[in-house]
């Protein structure tokens with residue numbers, strides 16, 4: 001077993017899922033009829049490499065609290081939960097508003113013996129007021145609601161913490177797409193988000209993954225202050 005993906009796949013397949021939802025690794029290009037250097041368990045969740053990146057982020061940051069919006073079948077939550085388990089600390093709160101889908105993720109988290117590390121909540125994140133600060137957030141509901149989630153949850157992101165938006169390319173979707181309004185499907189960047197980036201409170205960075213991944217670092221008061229030092 002070489003990668004955390006191999007481990008996740010192995011553990012998930014150790015027992016049969018009653019709804020035939022055990023994991024299987026595919027080429028990421030399968031859904032678009034292409035060959036990709038990336039792999040994926042399905043076309044809705046994170047690519048395996050993005051999952052491995054999230055696993056690595058959690059191993060490195062050792063966050064106490066992680067928020068995921070949009071659980072789907074629990075792929076991202078499983079990678080992050082496995083990292084919490086390997087860290088011996090940390091907890092993932094993941095939110096899904098469709099009951100059947102939530103059940104699939106819940107069974108997976110149970111099968112992987114991650115119930116101590118991952119709470120699968122059946123709730124619309126539109127109604128969520130977080131109970132504490134999160135050191136890591138992963139926003140993965142519908143594209144049109146993810147900027148809004150960043151704005152709503154900004155105060156709950158710890159200083160020095162990271163928030164990632166999945167399926168978001170470096171152009172931030174601030175482009176024209178034929179047959180759609182400008183900035184489809186994300187919508188225009190909300191004013192507070194623009195302000196936080198322009199004032200240096202949030203620092204964006206991008207990864208050229210097949211589905212897109214954009215991160216923001218929330219600066220810490222302890223960070224070195226760059227200026228015109230003599």
Ligand SMILES: C[S@@+](CC[C@H](N)C(=O)[O-])C[C@H]1O[C@@H](n2cnc3c(N)ncnc32)[C@H](O)[C@@H]1O
Nearest residue numbers: 045046070071072075076096097124125140141
């Ligand atoms: C892209 S998938 C999430 C994939 C998941 N993060 C993974 O890695 O496997 C989006 C999921 O978000 C759910 N969703 C969309 N809007 C939501 C909302 N407002 N509250 C909770 N869940 C939502 C959808 O039902 C869908 O299952």
